[in-house]
Amino acid sequence: MIQDEQTKKVYYKMLIEKNSHYEGIFYVGVKTTGVFCRPTCPARKPKEENCEFFDTAQEATLASYRPCKRCQPLNTPSGLSPEVKELVASIEANPEKKWTDRDFDELTISPNTARRQFKKQFGMTFIEYARARRLGLAFHSIRKGTRLIDAQLDSSFESSNGFRDAFTRTMGIVPQKNKDIRLLSACWIETKLGPMLAIANDEALYLLEFVDRRGLEKEIEKLRKRQTVAIVPGTNLLLERLEQELNQYFNGELSAFETPIATEIGTPFERTVWALLRTIPSGTTTSYKALAQQLGNDKAARAVARANGANQISLLIPCHRVIQSNGEMGGYGGGVERKKWLLRNEENTRKA
The missing domain is CATH 1.10.10.60 (Homeodomain-like)
Structure with missing residues (x-):
């Protein structure tokens, strides 16, 4: 159970906002009903003093809370009704x-x-x-x-x-x-931290993002225009393989993805930075400054940060493994709390 008072206040605020960036990050037990929910539950919100927060659904269950029938916290969170x-x-x-x-x-x-x-x-x-x-x-x-x-x-x-x-x-x-x-297929993939959108053809992955990422629609439109492709709902063997790998990754059973990614997206500099990101071992972190030094230019940290932010293939190109030189998390398109969870999950997988 979460004991830190400041963390509990943040979580309660996210509960009131139904913030999807906190899916899988915490669960809330409601003392007055004996039910526990996910952060985005549509049910009427309880008073703050009646809430207990847990890192996992298992912890909430062991604390004698029963799962909410509306948000079904024991199932993978879905953005689809x-x-x-x-x-x-x-x-x-x-x-x-x-x-x-x-x-x-x-x-x-x-x-x-x-x-x-x-x-x-x-x-x-x-x-x-x-x-x-x-x-x-x-x-x-x-x-x-x-x-x-x-x-x-x-x-x-x-x-x-x-x-x-x-x-x-x-x-x-x-x-x-x-x-x-040229045709790309787009499908939703449900994960522990909320649904992701994957876009790929039979040969390579072109986009993988959490569906609540700000500006995702613009990313998709930019992809369609730059690659001169049609993007339609559907799936293929590559996307099915990716879904299996994502399930293994989120369950702590996979540290390296084998799904191929498209090589023609991004500028030459961005592709250089993304290739460098893929060399960061799972369960470890680095900084923008350190990446710039690896590229042979100490002053390129800002350019590296921009290239990092332009990445549209989450997890497989692990931009979440880059933090600030002072040890702070820095930003992340999928939300900072997701970034913290991903790093913890990878560290636990490496130690297992």
């Missing part, structure tokens, strides 16, 4: 399907609910998500040599104009040749 999860599963079960309001009735989900919640989670409506998923299938087919008209029909686009319009909105242009198509 049950309705959105059900709809995503329905799309994956039949990705070629063209959805109508009648389909929502069968699932007892309101079309307005689907539209609103999908917009909140994915930045697009459910219909746009389903259309993007169908486009992803079409992209794969055309890439393998399927004629445009056949890909259009196979992905349930009845109108060639509608297909080309949808294609253009996603890609920018309708390609003249199969080799012109």
